[in-house]
Amino acid sequence: MRRVYLFVPLVIFLVLAVLLGRGLMLDPNKMPSALIDQSVPEFNLPSLASEERMLTRADVVGDVSLINVWGTWCPSCMHEHPYLMELASQIPIIGVNYKDVRTDAKKWLVKLGNPYVVNVFDEMGTLGIDLGVFGAPETYVIDRQGMVRYKHVGVVDERVWLERLKPVVDQLRGEG
């Protein structure tokens, strides 16, 4: 009977090893989004193209689409941009120009091309806070009812699109 106790440290070690090992596999930057399966927040902000044109939630929902948060100050957005240009033919992309300078952002779109159906100009980052944005680029998949169904933090490239976003998009499109 006493012998059994000798194995206690081994058991504790194994349990700890499994727990800590699992901890090592986790991505510490991956934050569970609080917005999944929540409605896209209401907003009232000007479009990037024109100060006079105000955009609201109703202007951006209606189809299965992507919301892409970007800014000219964000190097990863530059890196991501060419792939968004490719994606634009497959799915409507709504831009949220996050904490940017209007003229800079407009120049960027003229120079590099515009993959967005429409761009919300979020100068103060208020929509960003409502969306739970903590850095650009971030990309959300929204369904026809305007619910956020997936959130990807970081650059969208072919792999992210094919492995993470497209399956969600296909499923949402299938839902009819």
Add this chain to the structure above:
Amino acid sequence: MKQLCLRVLLLVGLVVSGSSLAAVDTYEFADEQTRERFHQLNGELRCPKCQNQALGDSNSAIATDLRREVYRLLSEGKTDRQIKDFLVTRYGEYILYRPELSSHTLMLWLAPLLLLLIGLVVVVVLVKRRRSAEKSTTLNVNEQENLKALLEASETSSEAEMDKRD
């Protein structure tokens, strides 16, 4: 001349280091209590971008925005509870350095207590065992005689062995 140069440099240094402090954002508060709450919230909320810093410690853009948001909510007369809820609905419970007590954080809160209890039980068991071991160190008459006999026997046998070696 050299001394004058040094003095001028020192003065320039003082002026420049003073201006670097101006980067800290400044807020005006209605009263001391609100200021106190603002600083406490900044210490208890976590910057979503720089994960090991509190909102008040971080210079990142998002932390600045969130501080402004906290300030706005405070000026609107929101309670600490409402402000925390506002941020939790957007950034998740992650943003709280002190997580709420709920079914999935129960383990987090109870684990220290549980470990303390386990430790106490182990200590109590060990102490009891040692005490009972101490009690049994005094031998009764029978045992003492047995021991004597054993010692004598081993003495004679070891002497016998020594003899053999010689």
